[in-house]
Amino acid sequence: MPKTRQELFDCLDALGIAHPTTDHAPVFTVAESQSLRDQIPGGHTKNLFLKDKKGAYFLVTLEENAEVNLKSIHTLIGASGRVSFGKPEALMDKLGVTPGSVTIFCAINDPDHDVTIVIDAPLMDNDIINAHPLINDATTSIGREDLMRFLSHTGHEPLILKVSG
Template structure:
């Protein structure tokens, strides 16, 4: 049975990680999320659950305005051609429904089949905001605390600049 939001929060508490959660109507897109975050400072994300041509699963987490080029990304992360994974894979592997994708869902990937890619630009923001296994809430967490959470799960993310040109957007 997949972890619940309560399970996630209990693990974060055991790890000594402080978070702040705001409840809102369910949101499924970046645009919808923008409409409910009046009091949610920090980095906001787009979370892409992808598969490559060999069937490997990837979770790519970028700052919401980042232009993630799915044609050039495979060479940068060592993947085959990427496409979006289906809702069945999302439910079977991460235990969540579409619209709820975030690094927190890796709590349910006990077989460690999902490879995580984090946008380096995003990791410089504070706090970071993610759905806590459900798209009717947003949870803020410090970037270093996100990394501590991932380490506790045994997840080693690949952190790189996800700008379409491979840069971090600065001159």
């Protein structure tokens, strides 16, 4: 059973990680979330749930305006051949969320470490990183080092690579 927003917050609390959260209308795209920028400081994210030809899954987290070449990203992230977007059913199965709610915090729903987490290096230039708390009707802010501590707690050691162009 996928973790809820409250279970994510309970985990962050147990780790002593501050996580101010702003509730807002559901947003499904980066364009829809642009209006929140003045209210919420820090780097804002977009996420790509990708699958390679051998069935390996990747969650790529980037700054919201970053661009990625999907025809060549596989050479950077260690995928077997070109990647495509993972299907909604696989997204729910592997990360416990629906399209529009994909977030770096989904690592909490991957106890078997079936998904490789990739963070675009420029995103890590931000002291504060903003992401959905497993649902797209809120934005949670977390410190860069705290994000790494959270990911380590979930058993994920992300690849921090320059994947944006």
